[in-house]
Amino acid sequence: MAELKAGFKGKTVYGNVFTVLEFLGGGGQGNVYRVECGGREMALKWYHKSTIDKMKDPDQFYDNLMANIKKGAPTSAFLWPEELTEKADGSFGYIMGLRPSNFEELTKFLIWDNKKRRMKASFASITARCNAAINIIEGFRALHNDGYSYQDLNNGNFFIDPQTGDVLICDNDNVSERGVNFGIAGKQRYMAPEVVLGSAPDKRSDRFSLAVILFRMLFIEHPLEGKYSTPPCMTPELEKKFYGSDPVFVLDPDDDRNAANNQLNTNTLRFWKIYPEYIRELFIKSFGKSSVQPPYDRIIEKTWLDAFVRLRSETVPCPHCGKETFITAGYTVSCMYCGSPLTCNSQLKFKRFDVPVYGGVKVYEGQLGDTDGDFHKAAGEIVRNKKDPIKHALRNLTEQIWSVKLPDNTVRTVEPNGIVPLNKDFEITIGKNTGIVE
Template sequence: MSGMLDTGTRLTAESGVELQVTGMLGAGGQGEVYRVRTASGDRALKWYYPACATPEQEDIVQELLARDFDDDRFLWPSTFVRGTHPGAFGYLMDIRPDRFKGLPALFRRQLRTTPRALLAASLYMVEAYQALHSRGIAYRDISWGNIFFDPATGEVLVCDNDNAVVEGDASGITGTMEFMAPELVRAVPGARPGTQTDLHSLSVLLFMLLMNHHPLKGKRELAVHCLDEAAEKKLYGKEPLFVFDPRDSSNEPDPVEQSTVLHTWAAAPQVLKDLFTHNFTVGLHDPAARVRESQWRDALRAVLDAVVDCAHCGRQNMTQPEETTAGTCWSCGGTLVLPPRLVLTTPAPRAERHLRLRRAARVHAHHLVPEPTRHDYSDATLVAELTEHPRKPGRFGLANRSGTAWTGTRSDGTTQQITPGQTVPLRSGLELDFGGARAVVHPK
């Protein structure tokens, strides 16, 4: 593949880093991305097409660099690189690891993943954009082309961050039509890309990630003979209608052509359905009423902790948090059996967490604090883990994977210390003191 920069081209970044082009990684709408060799290892170089290498785009990149936003969930521009030809420029960033895959591959069913991983990816994605918004930066082009995830863990990486701007800046792009807020699609006077329009785009992406379908593409889209720009403006801006709008079924999914979303919606817990319905009814017309990142975060965390395994086929199922009945498995139709529930209470300001004790269930550090700055379900934050007795199948205990001792209180009032590495048998009514946070085992 030939590009604007030849293999072997040498450039010097404004930071003084010397780099040599070793090959092309890919190309997009604004430019090309190259692998480059530096003294500290290989990096990625985004290089703009001449038509996109405008003074306005340079100002945006320089502003992003000046903000020094350091977050490992973003492939953020790290240093500016100017070319040998007048007006040519680009920037350096880290290379995306191979384990992170694009969402289009997920929607084409080319990736193997799980409901837990998709929920984790949704949660991590919400928190990533929340971190960006908290710094006064609007992304403006949240879409399926700009985020990658690890199908095994749900970890996310946000790419193409050179369109993000300080909130209120009207320069640059407005977004991708399918993900743009209706007021931007309609070009409402005074409407401009910002955190409020990001919230709409984020909800569209969450719906696609969890429901495998666009929230506004129902029978109306199938009736369009030519999905040109005028038709898209009608679907996404002038007459947007949620496929599950409770008051208007004229855009409901076609049971043959769009059956997937009917099944995924039926399997979704009510707490997520309620947020999606609000955002794609009231939120379509009132930007101030859109679901906030904190609302998505709390709901996604609760549902992720309430995932259970079907005893018949082993598939993971999302369940309504705190429910005592779970219905049937989305895959085999068998009746779901709810495992015991660990109810954790954090120190003040008091918050409650409900964790289903499915096989290999885990308690993480974020479960024990009232308002975690970031959720992390990796091994690095593991506090406790449900384990099966090696010689007594069907007998389970909670293993201490932390660095401190717990106090356990049985239903008869007797207590015991659970030191790091020890396991306490799982019994209904068992109370645990994690050294601040407390927990009680409930039968359902």
Template sequence: MEAENSGRELAAGDRFYSHNKLRTGVVGDLLGEGGQGSVYKSEFGGGTYALKWYHPYYVEIDGTLMERLRRAIARGAPDDRFLWPLELVEHPARTDSFGYVMGLRPDEFRSIRELLAPPPNRIELSLEKRLFVCQQIADSFLSLHAKGFCYQDINFGNFFVHPTSGRVLICDNDNVNVDGSEASVYGTRKFMAPEIVRRETTPNGRTDLYSMAVLFFYILIGWHPLDGKKEAEANLLTEQLEHELYGTAPLFLFDENDTSNGPVSPMHDMLVCRWRSLPEKLRSLFLRAFGIGLNNPNKRVIEKEWLKTMDGFQRATFACSDCRYEHIYDHVQGRSAGECVYCSTALAPPPMLLIGTKYIALGEGAVVTLADFGHANAPRWESMAIVVEHPQKPGVFGLKNTTQEPWRVRPPGGQETMVSPGKTVLLADGLRIEAGANQATVVAPDAISSLKAGSGNEARCD
């Protein structure tokens, strides 16, 4: 006998079945509910999963829902960040609807919206971790689009982030459809591409690219890219004004050719600081995404461009020594770091470790991982080296070998030597490190005045 429903479509203790009747499940606690349906914790086929059960009216109005889900299940998840539909299920007493099971989101993951929340509810991720969040999303959508899918409705509600590691999970994947197919949704207004707002098209892979760029701008800048002077001066954000701002006359907050929708002081001062702190190459992607990309979908920034640019800068973040405002070392523009965008103090970036095209800031306590050094199968956070201070010389730093294998190192103008596990090599501009088949070079930015690199022949500091 099924448990009493208490007004809900499913109740704790209800049994449900896979469509082929080969596996059974039991409904658990309600996790959340929305316009499409409700999500429950459930036991199914010997494991714990999330069960999404649709409202009957939604099944009736979304005529392609069953087809989309069957196709998604057959093709499989693009990668393991997607909490993807795994199996369709039914309930013997609820024949007017159906549901599906998917992976259960761990409790510690929080909505990506909380990156923008006021304290104390805000997720306080460093700039490096925010770039990592963007990289994961770009990588996942590259995989999604490579399977011929489009997501259709990118918005804050689809993404969850781990508050310390920055790892991302992507949910609400039942809107995913084959690119070019009939759309089930238009999207969420502030994330819709202008041509969708104008109802000139329906969601597709190119509109996904626009929505993804909006999400990245929120993550890195904390604001919508089209909300500038026009939105700030509006007494009331009417539907007509929204249609203009995001559809018929969109204009980027930082457009270099038309400042009529530019930032307004003091309201947007912090946005200006964050924008100026980004390297020019990253800013240029946003300028294209919200410049020519606003009205020409074929000119939008693709996932590989975001990935390549962010990979070069993600580990090159450092804080102002005075106010601790975070910056990114712009190796593309040159070695000089200039002034802090927030307090105008002269910046003194730490030495950088150059591995291929990636720069890693070597501030005190910084960790270089095996993955950084090209070990593709290594756990992402497994340490290869850590920056430590010289035990007898305060202010002098070295790179400690935390692996089980020795390194070959060659200081500038010096002799090649070996650094055994647990030993440290002094940081010096031009120092070359070989670990296995991989190489790296220490680069000391010109702005550093306190870097004590020692003489050219000095390689060891313990």
């Protein structure tokens, strides 16, 4: 069946009738349409017949879609298949929720608009960028915890709200139980080297793809595309070499064959030194020799999550120019925009996370304990003393009463919306977790 026309009606395996309303867009695997189904406006992905013909086992792919629908989405961040259509003329499709209009495809954050002289989409803040990274990492981990891995992962899998960093993960038809390979050809630029060379995708290969996504979210350009891997004419053989058998990180400290340069890697060179060393080290390890060659060691999601939660906590509005910049507890640093000095003298230390004591920093519920919690719900916010900007306090944003143990062992309480000074050696207990000001 060729492109579906407005008004076309079909049935799902659950017996519901869907009606095509309009064409939304097309891709290598199929077209996406706005449809009405069961009284809701939704999205239908309808596969090209050529896509079906190229699959190793179309019936297995179809059955996997049905199994995923029955199991349900790992989290609400996934635009998960909800209905599977009946087969028609050698093809079929699935129905999922529509993405809200305020979400932009990650691809737009990576493409320059020559007419407008800016990126087609941009994050409103560094905090929004960190939130997006955290959401994507959490999505990967939830998927893996449910026993799934991706078959085809790339920048088109993610829709992001530029203002908040909220994420919706799409194209989940290519998700399967680990070790299952449907023969779906993904983009080699996002594949792990072993998958480029023919291995089946799994959780470990997903972690390489995740690192590529995170790198491009921060630096825009691709981590493996430098002077060595961008020949005048790319051939399939060269592509397999540069992404499979001999990939080289553009900022590999031990191998400069593919070194970043000002023509190909402008943004990478511009932003690399701006980000903290612990972020840079994770990318060096993600694309270093032990990752792109056997034994294919990869950064796990928890490590990435801890790093980006920390980065978000170290991102503050400059009190001089108002723009976001980075700080480090125990140091004086310069605002990356206006150059003004910013000093952070102390930190609030919990079991797993250290939170810098600086105006505007939020303390999230997930930072309080040593196990994962909600990294999007703020438990407190650090506020600066208006009369003495060197002094800070923590505002209680929860509905709980906190307790505070002072150095002389006296105990005070902090009511919801109350504040507690962040003085050295104060011990603040929030629920079952305690943080100490150091």
